[in-house]
Amino acid sequence: MTTTRTETRTASRPAAALPGAWRLGLARGALELRQFFRERDQVIFTFSFPVLFLFLFASIFSDDVQGADITASQLYVPAMIAAGIMSTSFQSLGISIAMERDQNVLRRLRGTPMPPAAYFLGKLWLVLVTGLLETVLLLTVGVAVYDIELPGGAADWLTFGWIFVLGLTGCALLGIAISSVPKSAQSATSVVILPFLVLQFISGVYIAIDTIPDWMLNIGALFPLKWMCQGLRGVFLPESARILEQTGSWEYGRIALVLAAWCVGGLLLCLLTFRWKSRRDG
């Protein structure tokens, strides 16, 4: 009986094709989401952090902004949405992949015929869903507590759509790239959070854009976060708030350009630097 079985398995092998990356990417995405939502600490931390920061900053700085016809609190809503997108993509991927590498999860996957693209697609599905949930949560608080008006036109939502997708993808790729930097899981959190924290200060998340020195803002402008904040201000704040910007306009064209460039650059960076092995595996 055992021989029959060997024969059938060997015989059927050449006919069966290897499963495709797209389908396995969907399966991995479903698996990643299931794992994510089962880890309660992680869910609470991920979603409550930006909401808590929005509440703190928007409550501390709540005066009217001169000439812009908005309150300082309202400035924080798009800023925190942008930071929330970056935290669910860049921060969570940077830390979680470093840990998966350190704990041999990546090595095990590498030992199977899973195509590498399926792993990254799975991660993108995860950040797409969590990033969207984070945005909805922050927007709900912004509308309910800080009188943010949701845009009425389809054009604004379309703008929001591409800023969200390009920003999230760029940050996710950067997160995947930075996950190769920390030597171990222990150091991953600091390695990932430090640059993210600095970027939040110089990109107009914590500190209003018209208060930050130009040279700092120019450094921030090299990275996606500044442009995500700017674009989301354009979507969720009245036109009168435009005067606060460096150039006095929302600069959608340049935003699209920078974010798209980061998607391409981030992808190249990932392809060049991604490690499946931990350092002790050489």
Place this chain on the structure above:
Amino acid sequence: MDATTGDTEAAVEVRGLRKRYGDVTAVDGIDLRVGRGEVFGLLGPNGAGKSTTVEILQGHRTRDAGDVRVLGSDPGSAGRELRARIGIVWQDESAPAELTVDETVRHFARYYPSPRDPGEVIGLVGLGEKSGARVKSLSGGQRRRLDVALGIVGGPEVLLLDEPTTGFDPAARRQFWELVAALADEGTTIVLTTHYLEEAEALADRLAVITAGRVAAEGSPAELRRLHSSLATVEWTGHDGRAHSERTGTPTRTVAELSASFDGEIPGLRISRPTLEDIYLGLTGQESAR
């Protein structure tokens, strides 16, 4: 066609394999040939180079020199097609996820073109009752069995096991041996490393004793015993009252000579042939440790 080529082509072929880590030479010129359907044991003390060899077979580690073929392909450069045909059980397990045993095995089955039935595999490794349990709630031994399940769910032609039973209690080890025997019966080629002689003897059709990065001896357990037990040890108590011993290929002559010198009965006479364990310890230079 499979059947004709399958019998002649080796499942694993290694020639002149070398690997250094900095100043340390881990593998110093190893040659191996494992036939299809064979259970091959790499036996040796810790640090002998067994794991490095298997990790090179897995495609997980680069080599400095030598030719390596697994199912006809070089694992160092082979892609998904080869990985779909081999199963790997690593020495150190990976972190438990927030998934159940069933979800994990079912998910890994999806990576393969013609996987085994996940439920059957879970039963085979003895985790049937735990199939709904989260992986993090499993004991160390149960996680190891899950590792084995993930290694075989793709229906591999070659299964590479690195120290599979380290940390098992005796009952679990015996159960694992039965599983390996069952897989071998199905025709799976199995390469395993172990530092338990008992395990190598129970499982392996053939084994290679590895020491200091080289193959010190190779053959079936019976062959090894025959080849290395030509010298018998004759022990007796001498005229001076002290214990003497002599290793000799002609123990009968030694005994005859002793008998003449003692004029009859030889005090404390003992003639012994080495056990497989003696041979192993001798080959690996651990004799003095006993």
